[in-house]
Amino acid sequence: MTRKPRERKKIRILVAKPGLDGHDRGILVLARAFRDAGMEVIYSGLLPTPEQVARMAVDEDVDVVALSLLNGAHMTAFPRVKKLLGKMGGGEILVVGGGIIPEDDKPKLLKLGITGLYGPGTSLEEIIAHVKDRVRKERWKER
Amino acid sequence: MLRGDGGEDYWKRRVGKVIAKRKAAGPLYDEKAIRDLRQGVKQWERVLEAWSKGKAERKVFQTASAIPLKPLYTPADVKDLDYSETGFPGVYPYLRGVYPDMYRGRPWTMRMFSGFGTPEDTNRRLKLLLQRGETGLSIAFDMPTLYGYDCDHQKAHGEVGRCGVNVSSLKDMEAIFDGVPLDEVSTSMTINAPAAVLTCMYAAVGKKSGVPPAKLRGTVQADMLKEYIAQKEWVYPPEAHLRIMRDLMVFCTKEMPLWNYISISGYHIREAGSSAIQELAFTLADGFGYVELGKEAGLHVDEFAPRLSFFFNSTMDFFEEIAKFRAARRIWATVLREKYGAKDPRSLLMRFHTQTSGASLTWQQPLNNIVRTTIEALAGVLGGTQSLHTNSFDEAWALPTEKAVEVALRTQQIIAEETGVSSVVDPLGGSYYVEWLTEQMEEEAYKYFDRIESAGGILKAITSGYLQREIAENSYRLSKRAESGEDSVVGVNKYSVEEEEKPIETLKIDFKAQRRQIQRLKQVKKSRDSAKVRAALDKIARAYESERENSIYPMLEAVTAYGTLGEIIEVGRSAFGEWKEPIFL
Incomplete structure (x- = not known):
């Protein structure tokens, strides 16, 4: 039986915490939620450098990288991952982020194409919908 | 409990006793x-x-x-209630409280955690808190310090001073405590993997200001087992950190008798998503592990158990939290006496610090967090805590502003001085529900101890990922319950409003902190006697090679000579390697 191409597609997502941050509750919940939503989930493990995260994303050929930081270093680490993805030939890989992100920081991150920026307590459904939506539109060019 | 009990079956018998008693x-x-x-x-x-x-x-x-x-x-x-097993406050098994008069004699210590930016920023915040009537200091460190990197390390980039104060050398500690009377305050430092180094630095600051180590009062968290279970701030593999903790236990027993060198912490286990039962069980299991560690070091349980203290979370299920605190005291006293042969009453009584739950705070409608924190704080007080930190309402947004910290401290003062809850010891004792729930928590905790022991003890349960997986599963269960609306979160999945204006001012961290810290570190390295530092670092390396030597003495030498945190931690990296967590997804 032949399937429509779209049905063969499964979102591949890397969930990662770049830098020195062990607060992994949120990212572990998200990893499970993404998996239950039918995505292929790869987890970076704790304490990778932004370089290691970007390398993993490119090597694993993911559609999207989901970053989480609760230690206040997002303005350094998130843009760094994004920039390195471009350098390593993964410029088309989408980047979403979340954690403790003050309002003032959000416009700067959004401008770099790092979206989502959800805080604690955001509904899992909302985050999943955002990831699916971006992947369909920007990676799979669906309307 | 630490490495398995070789089929002693103590916990099985304990579970049996508790169940039989509850039926009778x-x-x-x-x-x-x-x-x-x-x-x-x-x-x-x-x-x-x-x-x-x-x-x-x-x-x-x-x-x-x-x-x-x-x-x-x-x-x-x-x-089944048998009052001889409930007992009186200040008397075994301490179910009703660790002191006979509890808050009548003196209210709990109001200890607010703080620390950010440069040592000077933190020094100002500490002095402000002392001025406002806070009775104990508590310091938060930034991520590079917590992971043992100096501020000029590549991995520290962007993280210096972000969520706590940065300490790279003794110079920074001198600046933090400048003008703070170390013989009058007690200082709690939330530091784990590098706790021994920070203890040495505090001792060195004390010495310089004329307060001998034996007179210094305070606490370092230094609970590495819960790092592997929940907070995930480690450097070396578990056995290596345990060895250094053992050295610190022996050192403090001799040199710093008023220093609490471990604060056995359930807080992070809970924040990582565990249930109250898991928090209770895993934390006490860690505690029993440390008792076994002290015995391995050749100490008698009564030599060190009086210095062990605990740190719990208090979150929103009011009565379950209170029952948890009450059960914890009785379990600790019972097991220390029965299994570990403690005789000194001070070994048997469980003193603990409580912090309200950061994870319960919401970024939506942040003023609601004041109410949450009040309820959680009250549960801590009714549960008989010795000290309390109340979170600030803006902490789901950023580090707290001074205004928000003040409201949080006032919350405690209102509970202590306006409500009358301090007048009677354990006022909920005798409530059918609270007594039943206390017994229920106790039974569930003993069952968990048995499961951990059957898994080969706490170290095996960590290296296999068993404990981490238990927490992750509970955390996912809670998230789904909130998602489905089974658990209400006001302002989030109920009574939420569509467009929220940005309602609060948040604290901005000075990005200059990193530059200033790096500059100071450079100066320190220029002006110190490097040969002296090198010699002290070599001594630490030699101590690590020999099981018989205590590594804390050369560490004290190294910090006094202005050897940096990063340099000292690096010695251990070469000796022990780094830790990679098992995958438990």
């Missing part, structure tokens, strides 16, 4: 009266049924740990 009739209630009461309850249930008829079943009632709840508790639920 106790001496307080007359058996006939209980039988009559049961009839009465049955009749009342018919009244309840008639009353509820036609009303849709609202929800399934259970505690946050999923213990099913009846609508009403009566003496029939606690018929």
Whole structure:
């Protein structure tokens, strides 16, 4: 039986915490939620450098990288991952982020194409919908 | 508990005892009266049924740990109650409190955690808190410090001073405590992997200001087991950190008798998503592990157990939290006496610090967090805590502003001085529900101890990922319950408003902190006697090679000579390697 191409597609997502941050509750919940939503989930493990995260994303050929930081270093680490993805030939890989992100920081991150920026307590459904939506539109060019 | 008990089966027997006791009739209630009461309850249930008829079943009632709840508790639920096992406050088994007068003599210590940016920023915040009547200091460190990197390390880039104060050398500690009377305050430092180094630095600051180590009062968290279980701030593999902790236990027993060198922490286990039962069980299991570690070091349990203290979370399920605190005290006293042979009453009483739950705070409608924190703080107080940190309402947004910290401190002062809850010891003791729930928590905790022991002890349960997986599963369960609306979160999945204006001012961290810290570190390295530092670092390396030497003495030498945190931690990296967590997804 032949399937429509779209049905063969499964979102591949890397969930990662770049830098020195062990607060992994949120990212572990998200990893499970993404998996239950039918995505292929790869987890970076704790304490990778932004370089290691970007390398993993490119090597694993993911559609999207989901970053989480609760230690206040997002303005350094998130843009760094994004920039390195471009350098390593993964410029088309989408980047979403979340954690403790003050309002003032959000416009700067959004401008770099790092979206989502959800805080604690955001509904899992909302985050999943955002990831699916971006992947369909920007990676799979669906309307 | 640390490495498995070789089939001793202590926990199995304990579980058996608790279950058997709960089934038996106790001496307080007359058996006939209980039988009559049961009839009465049955009749009342018919009244309840008639009353509820036609009303849709609202929800399934259970505690946050999923213990099913009846609508009403009566003496029939606690018929086994034996007052000799409840006892009096300040008397074994300490269920009702660790001191005879509890808050009548003196309220709990109001200890607010703070620290950000440069040592000077933190010094100003500490002095402000002292001025406002806070009675104990508590310092938060930034991520590079917590992971043992100096501020000029590549991995520290962007993280210096972000979520705590940065300490790279003794110079920074001198600046933090400049003008703070170390002989009058007690200082709690939330530091784990590098706790021994920070203890040495505090001792060195004390010495310089004329306060000998033996007079210094305070606490370092230094609880590495919970790092592997929950907070995930480690450097070396577990055995290596345990060895350094053992050295620190021995060093402090001799040189710093007033220093609490471990604060056995459930806080992070809870924040990582565990249930109250898991927090209780895993934390006490860690505690038993440290008792075994001290015994391995050749100390008698009564030499060190009086210095062990605990740190718990207090979150929103009010009665379950109170029951958790009460159960914890009785379990600790019972096991220390029964299994570990402690005789000194100070070994048996569990002193603990409580912090309200950061994870319970919401970024939506942040002022609601003041109310949450108040309820959680009250549970800590009714649970008999020795000290308390109340979170600030803006902490789901950023580090707290001074205004928000003040409200949080005032919350405690209002509870202590306006409500009257300090007037009577353990005021909820005797509540059928609270006593029943206390016994329930106790039984569940003992069952977990048995499971951990069967898994080969706490170290095996960590390296296999068993404990981490248990927490991750509970955390996912809670997230799904919030998602489905089974658990209400006001302002988030209920009573939320569509467009929220940005309602609060948040604290901005000075990005200059990193530059200033790096500059100071450069100066330190230029002006110190490098040969002296090198010699001290070599001594630490030699101590690590020999099981018999205590590594803390050369560490103190190294910090005094302005050897940096990063340099000292690096010695261990070369000796022990780094830790990679097992995958438990």
